[in-house]
Amino acid sequence: AQSVAQPEDQVNVAEGNPLTVKCTYSVSGNPYLFWYVQYPNRGLQFLLKYITGDNLVKGSYGFEAEFNKSQTSFHLKKPSALVSDSALYFCAVKAGNRLAFGKGNQVVVIP
Amino acid sequence: GAGVSQSPSNKVTEKGKDVELRCDPISGHTALYWYRQRLGQGLEFLIYFQGNSAPDKSGLPSDRFSAERTGESVSTLTIQRTQQEDSAVYLCASSFDRDRAYEQYFGPGTRLTVT
Numbered sequence: 001a002q003s004v005a006q007p008e009d010q011v012n013v014a015e016g017n018p019l020t021v022k023c024t025y026s027v028s029g030n031p032y033l034f035w036y037v038q039y040p041n042r043g044l045q046f047l048l049k050y051i052t053g054d055n056l057v058k059g060s061y062g063f064e065a066e067f068n069k070s071q072t073s074f075h076l077k078k079p080s081a082l083v084s085d086s087a088l089y090f091c092a093v094k095a096g097n098r099l100a101f102g103k104g105n106q107v108v109v110i111p
Numbered sequence: 112g113a114g115v116s117q118s119p120s121n122k123v124t125e126k127g128k129d130v131e132l133r134c135d136p137i138s139g140h141t142a143l144y145w146y147r148q149r150l151g152q153g154l155e156f157l158i159y160f161q162g163n164s165a166p167d168k169s170g171l172p173s174d175r176f177s178a179e180r181t182g183e184s185v186s187t188l189t190i191q192r193t194q195q196e197d198s199a200v201y202l203c204a205s206s207f208d209r210d211r212a213y214e215q216y217f218g219p220g221t222r223l224t225v226t
Contacts, residue, residue: 036217043115043202043217044154090153097167098144099215103153 002027002095004074006102014110019081021105023074023091032094033074035065038104039087047089050074061085081109113137115218117203123224124193132188132221136205143186144215145178148200157201160186193225 004025013019025031032051036044048059055067065076076089086109092099116135124130136143145157156170160180171177175193180186190197200222204215 041219043219044204046214046216049214097142097159097161098156098170099154100156101146101154103151 002031002093002100004033004091004093004100004102006089006091006105008105010106010108012108012110013081015083016080019076019078019085019107019109021076021089021091021107023076023102025072025074025091025093027093031074033065033067034092034094034099035059035063035074035076036090036092036101037061037087038090044090047076081107083109083111085109115203115205115216117201117218117221119221120219121222121224123226126195126225127192129189129191130193130223132190132201132223134186134188134203134205134218136184136186136203137216139183140205140207140216141183142206143180144204144206145186145188146202146204147172148202148220150199154202157188190223193223195225198223198225 004023006023034049035047037047038044047063048057050057050067058064063078065074067074088104088106090104091102118133141162143160146154147157148154158178159167175191178188200220202217202220204217206215
């Protein structure tokens with residue numbers, strides 16, 4: 001079955017430092033991979049996706065993610081974190097008609 | 112038009128009561144999804160509607176859960192005889208069509224608390 005794993009529960013980073021949120025995947029065939037962000041008391045917002053093409057995908061709010069087939073990873077990155085980036089981040093993979101989500105990572109950006 | 116909307120935003124109910132949650136998808140979106148998000152956990156797929164096709168109900172956790180959708184419009188998720196373990200945020204999402212099912216747009220959710 002298609003699945004993703006987010007190995008960390010919480011990521012703490014100082015404002016201005018690089019931010020990385022990890023995701024690994026397990027799929028049969030070519031993966032369709034996504035990142036979503038959830039701000040407090042709000043629904044999920046789409047950040048970016050990888051379907052095919054360049055391994056480095058750029059998305060909203062300055063985020064990017066790198067698809068690495070050999071490591072079966074799709075880590076989310078931002079060069080310089082903002083306090084406003086503090087939120088819950090979900091990695092997901094297309095699994096048939098639905099998305100299969102990871103458990104989420106809480107990101108805390110410290111001023 | 113506007114994004115996905117859900118109502119109510121919060122619902123507190125007593126154990127054993129029935130509840131009905133509503134989702135208004137983005138106009139023109141043919142696919143609609145319901146997910147459940149328990150505290151500290153990821154999203155759990157519940158049910159998927161695509162146009163007039165038979166819904167994919169494979170994620171519904173028990174026969175107390177049911178959902179309906181008329182055409183490509185509003186959907187309601189009904190939970191009968193609620194239990195405390197049903198307490199969660201219920202999220203609805205919609206997407207344009209089957210081939211773009213991965214671009215899902217989410218509503219703000221309904222927070223259900225069963226006391």
